[in-house]
Amino acid sequence: MTSERDDQADKGASGASRTFAALPERVGDDTSTFHRCLAEVSRIPGLEPVPEPADGDSLAWGRSVRRAVCEAGERGLVLSEASFEALLEAAVQDPNPSFNRWFVEPALNAYGYRRVRAGLLERLRGGTDAQRAGAARAWYWTALHLEPDGASAEHPGALELDGATDRTVLVREWNQAALREFVTNEDLDVRRCILPGLPLRTSAYPPELHHLVETATALARAHPDDYIRHRVEIQVGT
Incomplete structure (x- = not known):
């Protein structure tokens, strides 16, 4: 995560000590795909509407959408079947390896470990390189405990799948x-x-x-x- 640091440090050519984030941010600056993901997530039923900023500021829009998802989850958001892919792809395309948690967590609570991990594994094996990297960043958060009072699935049987609650x-x-x-x-x-x-x-x-x-x-x-x-x-x- 970007806020965490390893215990060890490296030294550059100048001899100055450098620390490295435990999880790296995305290489490059492709924001268009993440924009589309934010738009999909913002249309999930039960979320407060989060319109795209007029200036196209992806950082600000990302913060607003993540906040809306988090707050809706705390209210017991009920997620439709169609919402699964929107949340998972947003987690994969989010360039921030700390804040992508706010897309992974409600998906885990609603659909279970097996469903979320299978989706990430599918992207690792057959996605684009951007999806493979993003799936690895998102995978980190799939060890979170399920929150019984968090988001839930529209169809209660989602968490009855084999391995759905097996960490x-x-x-x-x-x-x-x-x-x-x-x-x-x-x-x-x-x-x-x-x-x-x-x-x-x-x-x-x-x-x-x-x-x-x-x-x-x-x-x-x-x-x-x-x-x-x-x-x-x-x-x-x-």
Whole structure:
């Protein structure tokens, strides 16, 4: 998250100590897709209307929409089936790895761990690079506890699905897919966003993937990106 810092620091060429965010923000400045997501979320029934600012300020609009979702969730927002994709894609496209929580949390409460994680896993495996990176940022928040007084689904059976309330559901599948993606996908944003949540110990994977753990570690240690080189040492030690 942008407000959290790792215990360790790196030093630049000047010798000055630098700290790195525990989770990275998005590389690049593509706001058009997130704008469309905000528009979709703002149309969810039960939310206070949040019109787009006249000046097109995406930061201000994002804050307003997230606040509306949070406040509606605290009031016991009832989410329709159609609202699932709007919330999940907003969480994926949100450039801020802390504030995307406000889209993930109501989706978890209403639809459960399995539904939300399956949607993120689908994007990791078959989405665009922007979706893969965003799914990794959003995945961080899928470990939150479900709040019984939070948002709920229009159809109560949503949380009766197998694994819907199991905090370990799909974790192994995610880790294996994320490891493969980190090794094979050269996109900087994808690698930066996957790495913080990627277990880099062979015990977390079946024997046939052990070689990829070694490959991922070596790749990260030799990577030209400062964040990736710093992050891998946090996770495996020097």
